Amino acid sequence: MIETVFTTENLPAEERFACWRELTCRTLVPTQARCHDEANFLASTLVRGSNTLQVYTETVISPWSAERTQKLVRRSDPEKYLLGVVRTGTCGFSRGSRETTLGAGDLILIDSSQPFRARRESGTHEILVLPKAVLPLSAAEVAPLLAGRLSGREGIGAVLSRCLHEITSPGIRDRAADIVRLLDTALELLTTMLAHELHSLHAVPPESRQRALLARVHTFIHQHLGDPELSPRTVADAHHVSLRQLQQALAVTGTTPAALIRRKRLQQCRRALADPGLSRRTIHAIAARWGFTDHAHFSRLFRATYGASPSEYRASHHLLVREPTNPLRE
Incomplete structure (x- = not known):
């Protein structure tokens, strides 16, 4: 299992933001991040998961912004999806002309292959990091749902949100088998949620439903x-x-x-x-x-x-x- 714990608390003031930025670029995707008050920047981060799936949890006190440019995409694309969960505070995302403001309980799906801009005030959020290849939906099928608000307060989204929160809880730290099962469950729930949203848009072809069914079947049997x-x-x-x-x-x-x-x-x-x-x-x-x-x-x-x-x-x-x-x- 992978576990990384990081805090800026004991770092020299002039190094805090730079160290945090390096960790986020390595764990999530490379971006150009900025903070107006780097000397007073405070953040704590936990990364927990497997070699395939990780959950990134972060509490930030200071506002910051980040941009993933087309140049960064061309230079380095890890081919990942990032599913963000806002626990506290607010944040905003922009992709092209699409602007989305998120509050507590909201979810958002980001594609590492697409440029985007993000901004955050203080608060806590979690991010499920997964290779595109493990999601049984093609990039074209997922595209309509990118950078838009998804509900984590009800239905499948709420169950997925609770699952991700459990993965980062202190009590599960030494239970590697449980973490693996929860990660598998999170992937199944994400697939189900996206398929449900796409059904609402009448956009899921039969082969995509078949792949989603296979993903759910494998997870169910494992559990x-x-x-x-x-x-x-x-x-x-x-x-x-x-x-x-x-x-x-x-x-x-x-x-x-x-x-x-x-x-x-x-x-x-x-x-x-x-x-x-x-x-x-x-x-x-x-x-x-x-x-x-x-x-x-x-x-x-x-x-x-x-x-x-x-x-x-x-x-x-x-x-x-x-x-x-x-x-x-x-």
Whole structure:
């Protein structure tokens, strides 16, 4: 997991804004940022997430403005979307002739490939940073929603807002698995929210709805792997599609609902068996944790998939881990 904590509080006054600007350019996207009173600039920042998805939380006392110019886009484009959530205070965004003023509870989606201008007074905001490639909607489909106000006070937007806030809460700091699940959930909620907004504009073609469905299905299965009752039928019912529709959607990716569930469960068991921190947990308990109720069936599947029994896999992996840790044994 990634976690970065930053505050300007203990920095020399003349370095505060420059250090904060460097962090935001590295974590979000490069911009030309300005502050009229750099000596009194105060800000604190938390970045938490995975290599793919991060949530950036910031509290700023001093007003600032930033611009991402066309020149900066040409020089460096990380191909990201930034979903901003205003917690307190107000801020404004401009993209071309479109001006948007946001208040507490509002959301906004920004594209790193498009120039924009931003301004903020004091307040707190969160930003979900994600590669464009992980969002199952094309840039052309998302374009109508860029730099416009999206509601985070009701419906899917409100659930997404709470999810992002939970990721940055102090109590979840040491629970990496929970953070990963929340990030996956946030991506699913964002996809659902954008698809819902685009449906309102009558702008979502069937292939985009199919990609959005696949993203939701993968997230749902990941979240319910430990439930022994998880089945293709329960997945289909949860997404209000027939079992045949679910099978057709997954067939495009070369798999079936049952095979996808089985593969994801085996992957989780393999990770657990390779984890030295779980060496005291029995293989049976690990299998049951990820939805396998028949131990013999699990062992056969594991051997067929990975070429070794669960106990052989665990023993060989832990041996490889232990040997380099004792350089004095010779």
